[in-house]
Amino acid sequence: xxxxxxxxxxxxxxxxxxxxxxxxxxxxxxxxxxxxxxxxxxxxxxxxxxxxxxxxxxxxxxxxxxxxxxxxxxxxxxxxxxxxxxxxxxxxxxxxxxxxxxxxxxxxxxxxxxxxxxxxxxxxxxxxxxxxxxxxxxxxxxxxxxxxxxxxxxxxxxxxxxxxxxxxxxxxxxxxxxxxxxxxxxxxxxxxxxxxxxxxxxxxxxxxxxxxxxxxxxxxxxxxxxxxxxxxxxxxxxxxxxxxxxxxxxxxxxxxxxxxxxxxxxxxxxxx
Amino acid sequence: xxxxxxxxxxxxxxxxxxxxxxxxxxxxxxxxxxxxxxxxxxxxxxxxxxxxxxxxxxxxxxxxxxxxxxxxxxxxxxxxxxxxxxxxxxxxxxxxxxxxxxxxxxxxxxxxxxxxxxxxxxxxxxxxxxxxxxxxxxxxxxxxxxxxxxxxxxxxxxxxxxxxxxxxxxxxxxxxxxxxxxxxxxxxxxxxxxxxxxxxxxxxxxxxxxxxxxxxxxxxxxxxxxxxxxxxxxxxxxxxxxxxxxxxxxxxxxxxxxxxxxxxxxxxxxxxxxxxxxxxxxxxxxxxxxxxxxxxxxxxxxxxxxxxxxxxxxxxxxxxxxxxxxxxxxxxxxxxxxxxxxxxxxxxxxxxxxxxxxxxxxxxxxxxxxxxxxxxxxxxxxxxxxxxxxxxxxxxxxxxxxxxxxxxxxxxxxxxx
Numbered sequence: 260x261x262x263x264x265x266x267x268x269x270x271x272x273x274x275x276x277x278x279x280x281x282x283x284x285x286x287x288x289x290x291x292x293x294x295x296x297x298x299x300x301x302x303x304x305x306x307x308x309x310x311x312x313x314x315x316x317x318x319x320x321x322x323x324x325x326x327x328x329x330x331x332x333x334x335x336x337x338x339x340x341x342x343x344x345x346x347x348x349x350x351x352x353x354x355x356x357x358x359x360x361x362x363x364x365x366x367x368x369x370x371x372x373x374x375x376x377x378x379x380x381x382x383x384x385x386x387x388x389x390x391x392x393x394x395x396x397x398x399x400x401x402x403x404x405x406x407x408x409x410x411x412x413x414x415x416x417x418x419x420x421x422x423x424x425x426x427x428x429x430x431x432x433x434x435x436x437x438x439x440x441x442x443x444x445x446x447x448x449x450x451x452x453x454x455x456x457x458x459x460x461x462x463x464x465x466x467x468x469x470x471x472x473x474x475x476x477x478x479x480x481x482x483x484x485x486x487x488x489x490x491x492x493x494x495x496x497x498x499x500x501x502x503x504x505x506x507x508x509x510x511x512x513x514x515x516x517x518x519x520x521x522x523x524x525x526x527x528x529x530x531x
Numbered sequence: 532x533x534x535x536x537x538x539x540x541x542x543x544x545x546x547x548x549x550x551x552x553x554x555x556x557x558x559x560x561x562x563x564x565x566x567x568x569x570x571x572x573x574x575x576x577x578x579x580x581x582x583x584x585x586x587x588x589x590x591x592x593x594x595x596x597x598x599x600x601x602x603x604x605x606x607x608x609x610x611x612x613x614x615x616x617x618x619x620x621x622x623x624x625x626x627x628x629x630x631x632x633x634x635x636x637x638x639x640x641x642x643x644x645x646x647x648x649x650x651x652x653x654x655x656x657x658x659x660x661x662x663x664x665x666x667x668x669x670x671x672x673x674x675x676x677x678x679x680x681x682x683x684x685x686x687x688x689x690x691x692x693x694x695x696x697x698x699x700x701x702x703x704x705x706x707x708x709x710x711x712x713x714x715x716x717x718x719x720x721x722x723x724x725x726x727x728x729x730x731x732x733x734x735x736x737x738x739x740x741x742x743x744x745x746x747x748x749x750x751x752x753x754x755x756x757x758x759x760x761x762x763x764x765x766x767x768x769x770x771x772x773x774x775x776x777x778x779x780x781x782x783x784x785x786x787x788x789x790x791x792x793x794x795x796x797x798x799x800x801x802x803x804x805x806x807x808x809x810x811x812x813x814x815x816x817x818x819x820x821x822x823x824x825x826x827x828x829x830x831x832x833x834x835x836x837x838x839x840x841x842x843x844x845x846x847x848x849x850x851x852x853x854x855x856x857x858x859x860x861x862x863x864x865x866x867x868x869x870x871x872x873x874x875x876x877x878x879x880x881x882x883x884x885x886x887x888x889x890x891x892x893x894x895x896x897x898x899x900x901x902x903x904x905x906x907x908x909x910x911x912x913x914x915x916x917x918x919x920x921x922x923x924x925x926x927x928x929x930x931x932x933x934x935x936x937x938x939x940x941x942x943x944x945x946x947x948x
Contacts, residue, residue, distance in 0.1 A: 295806050297782060319573045383614040391616075470603045471610055474567075475596065483603075490571035490601040491719075491832070493802035494778055498573055 290501040316502035325484035348413030416450040565618040568599040576866040617838040619847040627664035635663040635836040643855035646875040654829030666872025668831025672795035673814035704790040711767040713789035715775035722916035724793040729902040741906040746940040756929035813886035908943035
C-alpha cells in the first residue's frame with residue numbers, strides 16, 4: 260500500500276472512530292453536569308463534576324434493577340429464540356414438502372404484523388393468564404416476534420449444509436436426533452452468533468411492548484426506565500443520559516468478552 | 532462452544548424459562564390497591580405520594596401499589612381501558628369527563644366534593660353535574676413571561692389586553708435583540724399555541740358549529756392560524772424552533788433569551804426556575820379580541836378517578852378521600868408547584884405566587900376550557916400540533932393548515948358518532 264493511501268485510510272478510520280465516539284463524549288459531559296449548568300454541551304465540567312445524575316438514575320429511575328430485568332429478559336428470550344428457531348428450521352430446510360413451504364411462508368408473513376397492532380388482544384391474553392408485569396409475560400411475546408426472522412436465517416443456513424454430512428453420520432449409526440445434536444448444531448455457530456446479535460440487540464432496546472407489559476417500578480426494563488425521566492412538564496435529560504451510560508456497561512462487557520465470536524460469526528456468514 | 536456447553540446452555544435456558552414463567556410481580560396475589568400516576572421518575576411529588584401511601588397503609592391496613600408513567604401514560608391507560616383492566620385509582624390527566632367518565636365511579640356522594648372549586652364545573656362535571664375525579668391539581672394557564680426581558684423592552688406585560696397589544700409588545704422585544712416568542716418543534720407547544728388562541732377566538736355560533744360536527748375552516752384560519760402566520764412572518768419565533776425541546780424553551784426563558792412562551796405555566800415555569808432559581812418569571816392572561824382577556828384552565832394532570840369496575844372500590848374511595856384531606860392535597864400540590872382544585876387547600880407557589888395572586892385568586896378573569904377538549908373530537912390533538920407547526924415552519928399557509936384540520940376533524944367526528 261502506498262504511503263498516501265495509508266494516510267487516507269488512517270484518516271477515514273479516525274473519522275469513523277470520531278463519529279462513533281462523539282455521541283459517547285456528549286453523553287459523558289451531560290451525565291456529569293448539573294442540571295442547572297447551561298454551559299455548552301461540548302464542555303466537560305472538569306471543575307464541577309457531579310455524581311447526582313448517576314445517583315438519580317439509580318435511586319429514582321431504578322436503572323440498576325431495570326438493567327438486571329433487561330439482562331434476564333434478553334438472555335432468556337435470546338436463548339429460547341435460538342433453540343426454538345434451530346429446531347423449527349431443520350425440518351423446513353430438509354423436508355421441502357408443500358406443507359412445509361406453506362409453513363415457511365406463513366412464518367415469514369408473521370414478520371409483517373406490527374407488534375403494536377396486536378397490543379390489546381395480547382394485553383388481554385396476558386392479563387387473563389396472570390402474566391402481566393412478569394418476566395414470562397414479556398419474554399414469550401418477544402420470542403414470538405423474533406422467531407420468524409431467526410427461523411428464516413437458520414433455514415437458509417441449513418440449506419447450505421451438505422446433506423452428505425448427515426448421510427455419513429447415519430451410515431456410522433447415528434440416529435436423526437444424534438445427527439442433529441452432534442453434526443448439525445455445531446455447524447450452526449456462525450448463524451447462531453448472527454441470530455444472537457440481532458435478537459439480543461432488539462430485546463435489550465425494546466421499548467414499545469415492555470412499557471405496556473412491565474408497568475411496576477420493580478419489573479420495568481431499561482428503556483422504559485430511562486424514558487421515565489422524560490415528561491410532559493419537563494425532563495431530566497442529565498439523569499436519563501446517566502441511566503443510559505449505566506445501561507451500556509453490560510453490553511460493553513459482553514462485547515469485550517464475546518467479540519471474538521461476533522467477528523468470527525460475521526466473517527463466516529460473509530464467506531458463505 | 533463444546534457439546535457439553537451447548538447442552539448446558541439449552542438446559543439452563545429451558546430451566547430458567549420454566550422457572551420465570553412462574554414468577555410474578557411483587558405483591559401479586561394480594562388484593563393491593565393499584566394506583567397509576569402520570570409523573571416522571573424524579574418528580575418531587577413522588578416522595579410525597581410514597582409517604583402518603585405509607586400513611587394510608589398504616590392507617591387502614593390497605594396496601595397500595597403505585598406505578599407511574601410519563602409520555603406513554605395515556606396510551607397505557609387506553610390499552611388497560613380496552614382490556615377492561617383499569618387501575619383501581621388513576622390519574623385522569625384532564626379527561627375525567629370526556630374520555631373516562633363511562634369507566635369511572637361518580638364521586639358526588641363523597642364528603643370532599645364540597646371543597647371542589649366551582650370554576651372547575653365546566654371542565655369536570657358532565658351534563659348531569661356528576662363529578663368523576665378529585666382535582667388535586669387545577670391547571671390554570673396563561674402566557675409564560677420573563678418580566679425582566681419585557682421591562683427592558685419598555686413593555687408593561689400586565690397591560691396587554693388585545694392581540695394588537697401583544698403584537699406591539701413582541702415588536703418592542705424584538706427591537707432589543709431578544710427572541711419574542713419561544714416555541715419548540717419537538718414538543719406539543721405548537722398545539723398549545725393554537726389551543727390558547729382558539730379558546731376565546733370564536734363567537735357562540737362558531738363554537739356550536741365546532742361542537743356540532745362542522746369545522747369552520749375560514750374561522751380557524753382567520754382567527755387562530757393567521758396570528759401564528761403573522762408572528763412567523765415578523766420573525767418572532769426562536770431560530771432553533773425545529774430542533775428545540777420544551778426544556779430548551781425553559782432554558783431560553785431562564786436565561787432571558789426569550790420573552791414569552793404560549794404553553795401552560797405548569798409545563799415550563801417549574802423547569803425554568805430549576806435552571807435559574809432567580810429568574811423573574813410569571814404568567815399573564817391571554818389577550819383577546821373577543822370581549823376581555825382570559826385564562827385557560829381546567830382539570831389538572833394530577834386528578835384522580837376510581838375505576839367503576841374496581842374490585843377494591845370501597846378501599847379506592849377511601850384512598851381518594853385520604854388524598855383529598857387538606858394537608859395531604861396541599862403536600863401534593865406544593866410538590867407539583869400547582870394551584871389546587873380544592874378551595875380548602877392552601878399552597879405556597881413560591882416565585883409564581885404573585886402571578887396566581889394577580890390573576891387567579893381574585894377570580895375576576897374568565898377561565899375558558901382548553902378548546903380542543905370541549906369543542907374538537909377526541910384524537911385531534913396531534914393534528915392540531917402538526918398543522919400549527921406547519922404554519923410556524925412555513926410549510927403551509929393558514930388556509931392549507933385549516934383544510935388539513937378539517938379533514939382530520941371530519942374523520943374523527945364520524946368515528947365518534
